[in-house]
Amino acid sequence: MSRVGKSPITTPKGVEVKIAGLEVAVKGPKGSLSLRVPDGRITIERGDGVLNVLRGGDDKKLRALHGLVNRLIVNMITGVTAGFEKRLELRGVGYRAALDGKTLVLQLGYSHPIRFEPPQGIAIEVDKNQTVIRVSGIDKQQVGQAAANIRGFRPPEPYKGKGARYVGEYVRQLEGKKAAKA
Numbered sequence: 417m418s419r420v421g422k423s424p425i426t427t428p429k430g431v432e433v434k435i436a437g438l439e440v441a442v443k444g445p446k447g448s449l450s451l452r453v454p455d456g457r458i459t460i461e462r463g464d465g466v467l468n469v470l471r472g473g474d475d476k477k478l479r480a481l482h483g484l485v486n487r488l489i490v491n492m493i494t495g496v497t498a499g500f501e502k503r504l505e506l507r508g509v510g511y512r513a514a515l516d517g518k519t520l521v522l523q524l525g526y527s528h529p530i531r532f533e534p535p536q537g538i539a540i541e542v543d544k545n546q547t548v549i550r551v552s553g554i555d556k557q558q559v560g561q562a563a564a565n566i567r568g569f570r571p572p573e574p575y576k577g578k579g580a581r582y583v584g585e586y587v588r589q590l591e592g593k594k595a596a597k598a
Contacts, residue, residue, distance in 0.1 A: 421482030425467040425490055428497055433467060435460050440489060444496025447537070447554045451488055455481050460489070495554035502563035504549045508578035511570075512546035520549070524570040524580065532569070538562045548583065 427433055434441040440460060441450040453460070457472035458481055467489065471482040494500070506513060506524070514521045520532040520540050534540050534551075538558055541550040551563045563582070572579035574590040581587060 419483075421469055421471065421479075421486045423486065424463075425469070425486065425493065427465055427467060427493060431493055431497060433462070433493075435462060440492075442489070442492040442496055444493070446496050446499055449492040449495060449555060451485075451492060453485055458482060458485055460485075491556045495556060499552055499554050500556045500559045501550060501552040502559055503583040504551070504563060504566055504580050505583050506547045506549070506580055507572070508570075508576075511578065511580075513542045513549050514546060515540065515542055520566070522566070522569060522580075525578070526570075530569050532566060534562055549580075 431442060431444045434443075438453045438456060439450060440453065441448065455478060457478055459470050459472065461468045461470060469482060469486045469489070471478050506522075508525060510523060511525060512523050516531075518534060518540070520534065520542070522530040522532065524530060532540075535558055537555060538551060538553040540562075541552070542548070543550075549566060551559055551566070553559045553562075567580045567582065570579045572581040572585070572587040574588060575592055577587055577589060
């Protein structure tokens with residue numbers, strides 16, 4: 417049995433979980449999210465403040481989906497209560513970010529500014545130094561994808577370390593070419 421899949425999911429106060437067939441809806445103080453369970457043989461049972469994800473078979477695909485559905489529900493509950501956040505930092509001379517309304521405007525060493533329109537439900541903030549970008553929202557997948565899209569405009573390069581990187585991300589520095597000895 418999957419260790420992740422069989423772990424019970426506790427629902428905190430203020431979170432409402434509705435189960436209707438293959439649809440799971442979670443509503444909390446920050447918003448609401450819904451999930452369609454991918455296989456009909458996975459069921460969700462409600463206990464006293466606890467949810468259990470059960471599977472009706474033992475084939476490989478179903479075992480994988482068992483743990484996945486459990487974690488997706490946990491992430492939905494965490495998202496509607498606390499939310500998710502990713503922070504990126506810009507390194508490089510002249511690399512900076514600014515907000516124009518809700519649009520993120522990035523100066524990343526190109527001849528033109530890059531404009532990034534965040535998806536629905538994603539909030540973007542820029543610090544006063546214009547080098548740290550905070551991407552937040554209630555959907556973990558959307559927050560991670562938006563942060564990855566921003567990082568993808570100028571990934572950190574290994575020689576000087578310039579580019580957009582996650583806060584705390586380690587980028588291995590490579591040695592440049594050495595001059596030939598005469």
